[in-house]
Amino acid sequence: MTYKTRKAALLKTSGITLGLVLSLVAANSWAGLSSLRGEASIESGSNAPDVKREHADSPPIERNYFQQPPLIPHRIREYQITLRNNKCLSCHSWKTYKKAKATKISQTHFDDRDGNAQTSLAARRYFCTQCHVPQVDAPPLVGNAFLPVEELSK
């Protein structure tokens, strides 16, 4: 690249940057910045979202899409899942599920990442709430087109 072309390129980039900054400033003064908070200006406060209520205990919830991890149909406040202890296992483990009348952990959760079957819950499946979650009354934040299995086979 010669000195001249480099200078021209530099001028061009700075021109584009200036244009971008100007148009952003202009857009901001016209419409207000739109963010997840909505159209509120930076100076104004925003309303705190309503406290979402956890659903009361219910029978198992239907799955909404193919390979969805089953949802937790009960409250789990204060259930400890720590390195030392996993409260979920006191009902959902293979030793206890019958007595507790709970859903047992899937067989797939005993395989480690190389596909070798383990005698107990695989480490990568230990933290249940990474995939399984309880529900609250809240509209989805973003839309999606996921379909249950039956719809896919049609």
Add this chain to the structure above:
Amino acid sequence: MTTPTNGKKGFLSRRSVKAVLIIGFVLGILFWGAFNTALELTNTETFCLSCHEMKDNVYQEYRNTIHYSNRTGVRATCPDCHVPKDWTHKIIRKIQASNELYHKALGTINTREKFEGKRLELAKHEWRRMKKVDSRECRNCHSYDYMDYTMQSRRASPQHIDGFNEGKTCIDCHKGIAHQMPDTSELSKEEREEFNLEQ
């Protein structure tokens, strides 16, 4: 009874006996009041938290639980669960607690690491104590006779009915509800059975 006829007053004269009785009675009231006040002072959350071992470990864990913060604001503080309410058992427990003063002086659990090292043993002490007295301190508030199973959730209701029918007591299932659970994997088979731990 004869009264002293001359000016001499005997040691056991009626007047001095009366005086001793009255003074003894008043001193007795004062002593008992002071003793009881001091005893009750050691039965407050503030007193428990004056030791950093309690404040930094068990108290922090308890603050996340329903016995600390809940919708109605009714609380169960440390002594509500850990010290019996009635006088006889309270005094017995208080005398036992002098051992805790000894270990406070030794610094047995004065760091987080030492506390974590002792967590299982300390938990076992409390689980055994609770089980031995049929979870008496839980039942000071949670009375089985007045539980309305229809108001309980669809999981809790059958489990309570089954549990009570099997002669279980609160602590058999409700462990780690106010503090973190220890690592129970080291327990022997007998101990797992004793503490109703099956996973």
